[in-house]
Amino acid sequence: MSHSFYPKFEEKIERGEFSFHPFLASWIRKKFQLDLNIPLSVKEFSCIEQNCPIFTTQVTIHLLNPIHIKFMREKEKINKIDLQTTLIC
Numbered sequence: 001m002s003h004s005f006y007p008k009f010e011e012k013i014e015r016g017e018f019s020f021h022p023f024l025a026s027w028i029r030k031k032f033q034l035d036l037n038i039p040l041s042v043k044e045f046s047c048i049e050q051n052c053p054i055f056t057t058q059v060t061i062h063l064l065n066p067i068h069i070k071f072m073r074e075k076e077k078i079n080k081i082d083l084q085t086t087l088i089c
């Protein structure tokens with residue numbers, strides 16, 4: 001079964017944490033050894049079918065060559081293990 005996604009949420013931050021998650025930005029900065037002034041952004045996609053539980057969340061690290069990280073999860077529910085096993089695309 002396939003899912004069609006639409007963008008449900010977007011946020012970009014210059015520093016600190018995302019509004020929806022207390023640690024995610026810090027985890028990413030640490031894992032990728034980023035300077036504190038590198039902006040991060042997030043896009044959360046939801047399936048167009050109501051009640052379908054499938055979400056994807058894409059985090060972008062705004063380097064000269066941006067890095068996109070994809071999580072198969074709602075943005076609030078991303079945990080440290082997701083970050084270890086994540087797909088970089």
Ligand SMILES: [Zn+2]
Pocket residue numbers: 002003004047048049052053054
């Ligand atoms: Zn779906």
